Amino acid sequence: MSERKRSIGGGAVRTESIGRVIHVHPYAWVWETIESDPSFVLGSMFGTRVAYLDGKLTLCFTAKTEPWRGILVCTDRCHHASLIAEFPSLSPHPVLGKWLYLAESANDFERSAERLSALSRQRDPRIGVSASPKRGRRN
Numbered sequence: 001m002s003e004r005k006r007s008i009g010g011g012a013v014r015t016e017s018i019g020r021v022i023h024v025h026p027y028a029w030v031w032e033t034i035e036s037d038p039s040f041v042l043g044s045m046f047g048t049r050v051a052y053l054d055g056k057l058t059l060c061f062t063a064k065t066e067p068w069r070g071i072l073v074c075t076d077r078c079h080h081a082s083l084i085a086e087f088p089s090l091s092p093h094p095v096l097g098k099w100l101y102l103a104e105s106a107n108d109f110e111r112s113a114e115r116l117s118a119l120s121r122q123r124d125p126r127i128g129v130s131a132s133p134k135r136g137r138r139n
Contacts, residue, residue: 025049027061027071030113034121048072051120056128058120066103067093071113073100079126087112 031051034040041052048062060072072093075083080100084090089106093099102112120127 025061026063027113030061030071030117031059033114033117037121050074052131053120053123053128055131057131058128059116060099063104066105067095067101070101070103070106070109071116072096073102073116073127074129075100075126076129083126087116 027049031040031042031049034051034053035042037053039052039054043050043052045060047064048060048068050057050061051059057074060074062068062070062072073083073090077098080092083100087100087102089108089112090100090102093101102109102116106112116127
């Protein structure tokens with residue numbers, strides 16, 4: 001039986017052969033450009049989706065309300081000026097200022113998101129931070 005998919009609104013897709021609704025993140029098209037990389041890992045963090053390459057946290061995708069509606073570029077503060085010069089729509093996130101934020105409302109959101117994803121895949125040294133090791137649970 002072939003599987004057909006159709007959009008049912010809100011980023012969800014119904015798989016006809018099964019009848020289940022699969023929710024698709026609105027920014028999945030951005031990380032699809034890097035998910036073929038052998039080191040790519042897609043994770044979750046605080047209700048967002050995060051992309052890792054070579055164990056480094058590179059991009060964070062958040063689809064809530066402002067200021068959590070867009071893409072956070074995981075970077076060190078020493079790279080902010082260089083990235084902002086290249087991507088004028090980037091700015092330090094108003095809550096999480098250590099990372100840069102590309103708001104979905106930016107005029108060049110799609111173009112900038114694609115380019116940031118490409119730079120991430122090319123291992124631009126300005127993008128990516130070492131992920132903190134997970135701590136065990138306390139009893």
